[in-house]
Amino acid sequence: MGSTSPDLDLDLDIQTLTIATFHAALSNKTTTCTDLIQTYLTRITKYNPTLNSLINTNPHALSLAEEKDLETQSLLSESKPFPPLHGIPIIVKDNISTKDIPTTAGVYALRTLSTRTDSDVVSRLRDAGAIILAKANLHEFALQGTSTSSLGGQCLNPFDGSRTPGGSSGGTAVAIAAGLGLVGLGSDTVNSLRSPASACGIVGFRPSWGRVSVEGAVPVSGVQDVLGPMGKTVRDVRAVFDIMKIGEREVNEGEGKGEGEGSRRRIRIGILDAYFGLDDPETDLSEDLVHENEIVQDIVNEAISAIRSSSGSDIEFIHINPTTHPDWRFTTLYSTADTQIYEFQERLNTFLQSPTVISPYHSLEAIAESGDYDKNAVTEVFTATLKDPESFSLSSPGYQTRLKNISILKDSVKQCFEKNDIDALIYPHQRQLVVQIGTTVQPRRNGILAALTGRPAICIPAGFSPPTSTAIQGVPVGLELMGRVGWDEELLDLAERIEGILQKRRVPNMEWI
Template sequence: MDPTSTELDIPSLTIPKYHAALSNGTTTCTALVTTYLARITRYDPTLKSLLYINENALEIAAQKDKQTTHFLNNSHPLPPLHGVPIILKDNFTTHDTPTSAGVQALHALRTTTDSEVVSRLRLAGCIILAKANLHEFALHGTTTSSLGGQTLNPFDATRTPGGSSGGTAAALAGGLGLVGCGSDTVNSLRSPASACGIVGFRPSVGRVCTSGVVPVSSVQDVVGPMGGSVEDVRVVFDVMKSGREEGEEEGEKGLGELEGGNSRRIRIGVLDAYFGLDDPREELTDELVHENTIVQRVMHEALASIKTKAGADIELVHINPSTHPDWRFATLASTADTQVYEFRERLDTFLQSETVISPYHSLKQIAESGEYDQNAVTKVFTAALQNPERFSLASPGYQARLERISVLKEGVRKCFEENGIDAMVYPHQRQLVVRIGSCVQPRRNGILAALTGRPAICIPAGFSPSTCSAAQGVPVGLELMGREDRDEELLDLAERIEGILQKREAPSMEWIK
């Protein structure tokens, strides 16, 4: 059989399965890219998940096929991402395509170099298939942008895909690419993973270089992998990461390891404070209470499965809300989040870099142009323009937030130590992903990992009940937050939990005619 015509099982495809098929000659890089391009043509005009398609993708795939033959003939292992079609969030700079951050004013922005992480991906053999839509400037969570419009959730066209990396997540869930990359300043890798039923991994701060990625906050920004499985996310992360885990060379004990090489129970702390609604009673609607009930049911069923199927070496322990400080989103966002102080200066520095060719060179110029979605941006965009002295890196308010982050880090470290836990677990969102028309996704729990710099991963936990607009239900994601700088350890645990839950499910896409 001609491998270019081989039918590929897109919903269950993983990097190892793909590489096995390349090695035994049952498919080619050209065949997979052709399949994805056909799906993009069919589905993306409705999904609106992508901004740019690589017009050279098939040519690159043909080159990869020649390399495959060379590798196999010389008994050389395939590079880790050889021929893997990858989707990048469009805030990763690439020398051969525009980088817009989803903003109309930057649609013509070019760079003379790739971001460091893109260089790593290319060296590992990937094919950059497309660049994805994102929330305007990556500043919020519904993937609404002036350049790409509103991306739809492939499970429910009446809802958003989360954000800000929602274009990448929707494309991967819809089978338009094999793996992807996104950025995360507060929630942005894990929110769309939760909403679209895939895996999104936020590495520890500093594990992956962010140079060349359109910035928001140097304190909170990370970039990381997204995919259909923890296995694929691990493969991409191993390519993206810049160095070894802190403490690894000093022999820090791994998950569940004791002195002398003996093992102990892995203890996962259930962060009860992150399950229910903490809004004032008068602000609660029947729909919100109903959705939170659904999320809690899905999560408790998932935790019950873990407790039942994991075996004696995994123990769930509840973290009493009275034993730790106030970690509510509203509290942390108002006292510790640094975006509003950093964004203008970080963005201006990026736009004025010698490697950037941009029609605008400052946030002020972009604002004056009017070429952006005013409904999609937040106070992070406007505050420093209105009061540059107050919202700057030199302001007392910024220093106070850095001090608050230090206190928060110590509080979380103390909670881990006092409860003897290896990871925390909680729903990424306390409600379902919002409906189309909203530019704000409230009640997300990702800020704790973002401010403390800890690794966190979101995996599928289950679905809401079926409705007229969501025949399969709406995905609900389970988030695990790990120990400081123990990214590989957290991936090990997440892969095990994923194997217990087995809640990954591809959307039917039948609603797209």
């Protein structure tokens, strides 16, 4: 089925299209699912060879769209509503299983890995009417933040081709920002949904731990892994999350209680001052880095001022003094509480040996021996477990120590929320701009606090750095909000409101491609 009229789809702006506007166009019969998929496939052909955002497109995407168009006609004729994600093209990070497209984790050795079933989230999205359009590039095994992989290559930032898109869910973010897909899925072990959202000027949401099933995803850490949605707007992200989420939320009732029925409690947001400046006391900092940090601080502080001045009397900001809480620096938390290095090998081996997985290799050791991976992109999470599997395992004393440290951290953050009676913390996702191509590590990101405590966190566009010769619109800077335990829906409400105040999303000018 092709377009039934030459005028179909011409009025849709692919770069500003949302789930709601697409469904409205379907209802008005001014476009079709086939038109939309074909438009995206054309853009993928044009832009992806340069951006390297996608590894595989779904060979059945057009035929699936044709089926959706028949459903559309039937639903409209019977005056029935569309399923929530009817005909919506979704980009899926390539560490999330899809039964009809390989699932590679960006690793050349796993380029033919397939699964007999969809992951739980993909199954839910298909049931809600979505079309899986493509599988996205990511950082090798999702272990770092520049989206460099042996299979997909180096993913480029659509706002600045000399820079990375953050990561590890960089391919998904680039595809959404560049108009190669409408919404997307990513994973987040430390920063990976919010880092590329910040770098590419879109929205990335890390749900509370346990709100979304991770069944069928290539694992890194059972303690920290979550799957979450990415999109151009908070509303689209919420629409996808509403389909992904499972079970009842676990809510810590002691945090940020309201004042009781009949009274509207003011929203209180804590400004996490310790997460703004550079915290490298033993490192010689370059003038360029200091300047970048000043740019980020100015953008986020201006955003906070705009929220404060536009929100009337029901949003209040308070500063969280760094001396009132323990050391929450990334370097400290990574070295004392992050569990990846202890979990990765055993979790990955279990996945590769699952009866639903058809893999050319069945262990991390076998992949390492093959040599078919990017040795510059993997981290010590990959190498240390192979060199010393006894020290870095689920049964090691070091792992138990980190679990205890996570418990202590959770109590510390809970006390911060309770003592200050706050609904959320606010801070820049990262303290410097996204790094240049050729760098395999993205430093100074702030996402680990939510990752270790299992709290919901969302990154939305806060502004852009000044234009340069390689970034004529500037480089995006993201603002992160971390919420109360289990209060994902309330955090999304707050983020949508702040998004409406700031309105900082831009469409990337990709004339450089």
